[in-house]
Structures are given as structure tokens and as C-alpha cells.
Amino acid sequence: MIMLISATWAIGLFLFTLVDASSWQPKQADPFTFALRVGCVLIVSFSLLVFLIIWRVRTEAFLVSEWGYSLSGTILLLTAAYLALLETSYVVSEEVIAARLITTVLGAMALSWSLSSAVIKAASIVRYLRPPPSIQPLWFVLGWVGFLLSLALFSEAGWEWSLNTELAVPDLLADLAYTLTLLVPVSNSARLLSRFRGPSKWMVSSLVAGLLAGLTATAISLLSDMVLIPELLSKLGVYGSIALSGTSVLPSLLYYLGGTTLLTPKEGARLGSSVKGFVLLEVPPGVRYVTAIYELLEARTSCGDSSSSLILMTHRGSSVDSFKPLRERAEFVVYLSATPELITLWEAGGNVAKVPMRPDVLREGMSRLLGVDGAVVLLDNLTDVVTVMGFEETLLLISSVKEVLNSKNSSLVAIVFPEAHTEQEIKSVELLADTVIDLRSTEAPIKRVGLQPPKTEIGIP
Incomplete structure (x- = not known):
């Protein structure tokens, strides 16, 4: 303005x-x-x-x-x-x-x-x-x-x-x-x-x-x-x-x-070749799913030598934020706030910011972060975003971000708690996803990978 x-x-x-x-x-x-x-x-x-x-x-x-x-x-x-x-x-x-x-x-x-x-x-x-x-x-x-x-x-x-x-x-x-x-x-x-x-x-x-x-x-x-x-x-x-x-x-x-x-790629923070684009992770309540997410992000491509920048979008003190291996792997951490406060930067460490969960801020931020070739953004979690912004605004956010994903070799991995949503809401989000992984299942966690059959077995033991 x-x-x-x-x-x-x-x-x-x-x-x-x-x-x-x-x-x-x-x-x-x-x-x-x-x-x-x-x-x-x-x-x-x-x-x-x-x-x-x-x-x-x-x-x-x-x-x-x-x-x-x-x-x-x-x-x-x-x-x-x-x-x-x-x-x-x-x-x-x-x-x-x-x-x-x-x-x-x-x-x-x-x-x-x-x-x-x-x-x-x-x-x-x-x-x-x-x-x-x-x-x-x-x-x-x-x-x-x-x-x-x-x-x-x-x-x-x-x-x-x-x-x-x-x-x-x-x-x-x-x-x-x-x-x-x-x-x-x-x-x-x-x-x-x-x-x-x-x-x-x-x-x-x-x-x-x-x-x-x-x-x-x-x-x-x-x-x-x-x-x-x-x-x-x-x-x-x-x-x-x-x-x-x-x-x-x-x-x-x-x-x-x-x-x-802002981002310098680190070895290891890479999505497997079977999970690219918008990846929806359906997880159960609790904290055990964090280990499975970390294993997913550690999966190598068929070449095995490529690396990407991992960005966490989470809440301070969340299960993802508290999981030290995942936190140390991240190149940049964006803490999400439910209050409409101003964007805040922390000088200590040089890789932490805090932003409000407003549609305009998240749309701009995620588009720019995913605009970095090969970037991996882990959104923790989609359920809280829906609670603060509303389901329709969240769908619009994902749709706008997917346009960036289609033009860049980047990935958005979004965590969602299905028990907190209606079946119709989960189906609507799944239709937007390129890959849907149900970490509540140990037998066939990958429900859909585009039009390709699943190639990996990742779940909560």
C-alpha cells in the first residue's frame, strides 16, 4: 500500500x-x-x-x-x-x-x-x-x-x-x-x-x-x-x-x-524421489510421528548425493521443534503465531523468525521459500492453520502455493491430524496433494503418490 x-x-x-x-x-x-x-x-x-x-x-x-x-x-x-x-x-x-x-x-x-x-x-x-x-x-x-x-x-x-x-x-x-x-x-x-x-x-x-x-x-x-x-x-x-x-x-x-x-543446502535434508511437490502427512496424536517424519526427510534420491534446504514452519515448543535432529537439520525456522503480531526476527543464531498466521503473510512467505530451487518446507501443522485461518482460506493458500511448486523443484510437506477434521475436509486436502502418506498405518502408509505406485515403506513402528 x-x-x-x-x-x-x-x-x-x-x-x-x-x-x-x-x-x-x-x-x-x-x-x-x-x-x-x-x-x-x-x-x-x-x-x-x-x-x-x-x-x-x-x-x-x-x-x-x-x-x-x-x-x-x-x-x-x-x-x-x-x-x-x-x-x-x-x-x-x-x-x-x-x-x-x-x-x-x-x-x-x-x-x-x-x-x-x-x-x-x-x-x-x-x-x-x-x-x-x-x-x-x-x-x-x-x-x-x-x-x-x-x-x-x-x-x-x-x-x-x-x-x-x-x-x-x-x-x-x-x-x-x-x-x-x-x-x-x-x-x-x-x-x-x-x-x-x-x-x-x-x-x-x-x-x-x-x-x-x-x-x-x-x-x-x-x-x-x-x-x-x-x-x-x-x-x-x-x-x-x-x-x-x-x-x-x-x-x-x-x-x-x-x-x-538465506539458505545454504545441507547434506541429507532431502525428500525421496517418490515424494515431491505437495506432500500431505496424516499423523496420529502424540509425538512418535516425528521420528517417522525425520526418516522420510532423510530418504535419499536414487542418485543419493543431492541435498536440499529444509525450512521448518512450526510452533515454538512443538514436537517438531523439540526434536533435536530435525531442528538441527533445518536451515531456517519460522515460528507461527496465532496472534496478529508483527513479524519478528531473532539475531541469535541468525536463522529464526516469527510470523503471524495471516493468509497474506503465509502466502507470501511460503511462495518465496518454496521459490528456492530444491527447498523443502515442513509445515507443522495444517490443522492449526485451519483453526486460525479457516478451512476455505487454507485451501486457497495451498492452491496458490502449488503454483510455485509446479514451477520449482521444491516440496511442501504438511502435517495434518485427521481426527481434528471432518472426512470431507480431509478428502478436499488430499485432492490437492501430490502425495498422501498416512503415518497411522504401518502396512501401507503411502495412500497415493501421484499416479505412481509407492516405492518406500515408512511408518510408525
């Missing part, structure tokens, strides 16, 4: 500028300012593309909703950069100036707060495929801040500084809002930096560098509203810091895209 609002606002402002352009007057553009603002537009545009890719392709994006807010904030900042570029060459109307200020404040607020939270969460849960670059963006930003301070001291010695007698209150308030907005994420990210090690620390360090550069730009802009400072210092300090902010954060995002992963 927030992305739709941001996109609508951006399109609306673009259309407004087309209508309002007839009243503008051309002016002599400063080439230096024009080049800096074009650079800002390019950096923000590339950032928008990166956020869009992250939101669409990263498996864990449904766990980090802040990526969506970051995308929305970037849309607003790109719109503001477009309006600022127009002001370089034209004397625009007051409405356009006001729209730029409002859009910039909203965009900076949405992006800085959401991006800091998103990167910190991502650094907490992902695994690393390769080491990060040896370059430290934070050192570049600190060096840039030192350069600007040196330039300011040199300017004070040789150039005239004076109070700004033509104080523009809207600009002053906007710059004050930018500065206050960035102070909190900068301080929080810097405070949390010491908790991370290795590649995670590099990601958060790059984030701190980008936020610090942005804070430098807003601070200098706020200073120039109150004091007449040298033009070179003003332009370099504002637009140079904005450009440096983008180029500091982008390496962290690109490394997150290409150098990290």
Missing part, C-alpha cells in the same frame, strides 16, 4: 509539472550545480532499481518489510531530485518548490529509518557466500567530513562569513527536519555496529557511512540557511555528501544481493 501511495504521489507531481510548466521562466543554469543534481538523480535511480530487485528476488524479503518502505522512500527522493533538477534551469512556481520540500522530507524519513532497520535485520539472518570488499566506505566518509571541515576552516580564515538576512523559513524547517530525521538512525546504527562481526559488520558499517554522509549534507544545508557560507563549500558539502551517501550504501546493498543467501 505504501508503495502504491508513493508511486501515485510521484506520478501526480510529474503530471502537475507538465501542466504548470507553462508559467515557468528559464534562467541561466549553473553547470556545476546542474552536474551535481544530475549525479544525484542517477544515483537515486540506480538505488531504486536495486531496492526493486531486492524486494522481488530475495527469499527473506517477506520477513523484512522495511525493504518495501525503502523502495517507497527512494521513489519519493527520486521525485524530489527531479524537481530539484528542474529548479536548476527554470524559475518554477512556489507550488513546485513546496512539493519538492515536502517530498524530500517524507522520502528522507522513509528511506533513512527503513533502510537502517532493513540492513541490520538482513545482516542478522543471512549467510555469506563470499567475503565483502576490502574497501571500507566509512573511512571514505570520515575523510570527506574531515576535508569539509578543513575547507570550512580555510574559508573562515580567508573568506567572509555572515548571517543570512534573507532567511527562508520553509527551507530552514525542511533542513531541520532532514537533520533530526537522520540523527536517530545514524546513532542507532552506529551503536549496533559493535554487535556484528565479519561480513555483517561490513554491511552495517557501509550503512553507517551512507547515513553519516547524508547527515553531513543536511547539516551543511541547515547551516547555509542561517549563515552565508562560501558557495563552493555549500555546493560540495550538500551535493557531494548526497552523492557520497548513495555510493556508500550501494556497495552494501549490492554485496547483500550477490554475496549473501
Whole structure:
């Protein structure tokens, strides 16, 4: 919804500028300012593309909703950069100036707060495929801040500084809002930096560098509203810091895209060749069925060497969660909650999340997890999902997930307690399943495997 609002606002402002352009007057553009603002537009545009890719392709994006807010904030900042570029060459109307200020404040607020939270969460849960670059963006930003301070001291010695007698209150308030907005994420990210090690620390360090550069730009802009400072210092300090902010954060995002992963396959977590797609496990009450499920997941394919990523979707303290061999085999654990609370991530261990059993959250989460080629999602259990969401919503959930299963070499293994359902409900779910295994039976546990006869004998002894 927030992305739709941001996109609508951006399109609306673009259309407004087309209508309002007839009243503008051309002016002599400063080439230096024009080049800096074009650079800002390019950096923000590339950032928008990166956020869009992250939101669409990263498996864990449904766990980090802040990526969506970051995308929305970037849309607003790109719109503001477009309006600022127009002001370089034209004397625009007051409405356009006001729209730029409002859009910039909203965009900076949405992006800085959401991006800091998103990167910190991502650094907490992902695994690393390769080491990060040896370059430290934070050192570049600190060096840039030192350069600007040196330039300011040199300017004070040789150039005239004076109070700004033509104080523009809207600009002053906007710059004050930018500065206050960035102070909190900068301080929080810097405070949390010491908790991370290795590649995670590099990601958060790059984030701190980008936020610090942005804070430098807003601070200098706020200073120039109150004091007449040298033009070179003003332009370099504002637009140079904005450009440096983008180029500091982008390496962290690109490394997150290409150098990290949520799931790394482990040897052994593999479904047998006879049970693929949507597998329905009908189990009896008690805890003995967990051993049979573990044996099923340990079954090898005919080749015997392939491995897959196992994801558990269960409840904290359940029989599946308490079964240590199965818990240790899992690459990622998603705890299901019956309360409509927000998605929660645990930093400890880096592979645990908690999500509410809402249709939209489960549909998005299961689709993304099953979209990983070869992934195996163990849903514990379908009976509780029906209790919370209702039977019709659960059927719709399974139907939507099956579309993903049909296009990927992944499997959904769902546990159900038949005694808690009517016969009609069980039949309806069985019709959707590719494989139905009744672990209550020791003689012929596999009731149906597509159109093929069963090839394995798995049951509760």
C-alpha cells in the first residue's frame, strides 16, 4: 500500500509539472550545480532499481518489510531530485518548490529509518557466500567530513562569513527536519555496529557511512540557511555528501544481493524421489510421528548425493521443534503465531523468525521459500492453520502455493491430524496433494503418490 501511495504521489507531481510548466521562466543554469543534481538523480535511480530487485528476488524479503518502505522512500527522493533538477534551469512556481520540500522530507524519513532497520535485520539472518570488499566506505566518509571541515576552516580564515538576512523559513524547517530525521538512525546504527562481526559488520558499517554522509549534507544545508557560507563549500558539502551517501550504501546493498543467501543446502535434508511437490502427512496424536517424519526427510534420491534446504514452519515448543535432529537439520525456522503480531526476527543464531498466521503473510512467505530451487518446507501443522485461518482460506493458500511448486523443484510437506477434521475436509486436502502418506498405518502408509505406485515403506513402528 505504501508503495502504491508513493508511486501515485510521484506520478501526480510529474503530471502537475507538465501542466504548470507553462508559467515557468528559464534562467541561466549553473553547470556545476546542474552536474551535481544530475549525479544525484542517477544515483537515486540506480538505488531504486536495486531496492526493486531486492524486494522481488530475495527469499527473506517477506520477513523484512522495511525493504518495501525503502523502495517507497527512494521513489519519493527520486521525485524530489527531479524537481530539484528542474529548479536548476527554470524559475518554477512556489507550488513546485513546496512539493519538492515536502517530498524530500517524507522520502528522507522513509528511506533513512527503513533502510537502517532493513540492513541490520538482513545482516542478522543471512549467510555469506563470499567475503565483502576490502574497501571500507566509512573511512571514505570520515575523510570527506574531515576535508569539509578543513575547507570550512580555510574559508573562515580567508573568506567572509555572515548571517543570512534573507532567511527562508520553509527551507530552514525542511533542513531541520532532514537533520533530526537522520540523527536517530545514524546513532542507532552506529551503536549496533559493535554487535556484528565479519561480513555483517561490513554491511552495517557501509550503512553507517551512507547515513553519516547524508547527515553531513543536511547539516551543511541547515547551516547555509542561517549563515552565508562560501558557495563552493555549500555546493560540495550538500551535493557531494548526497552523492557520497548513495555510493556508500550501494556497495552494501549490492554485496547483500550477490554475496549473501538465506539458505545454504545441507547434506541429507532431502525428500525421496517418490515424494515431491505437495506432500500431505496424516499423523496420529502424540509425538512418535516425528521420528517417522525425520526418516522420510532423510530418504535419499536414487542418485543419493543431492541435498536440499529444509525450512521448518512450526510452533515454538512443538514436537517438531523439540526434536533435536530435525531442528538441527533445518536451515531456517519460522515460528507461527496465532496472534496478529508483527513479524519478528531473532539475531541469535541468525536463522529464526516469527510470523503471524495471516493468509497474506503465509502466502507470501511460503511462495518465496518454496521459490528456492530444491527447498523443502515442513509445515507443522495444517490443522492449526485451519483453526486460525479457516478451512476455505487454507485451501486457497495451498492452491496458490502449488503454483510455485509446479514451477520449482521444491516440496511442501504438511502435517495434518485427521481426527481434528471432518472426512470431507480431509478428502478436499488430499485432492490437492501430490502425495498422501498416512503415518497411522504401518502396512501401507503411502495412500497415493501421484499416479505412481509407492516405492518406500515408512511408518510408525
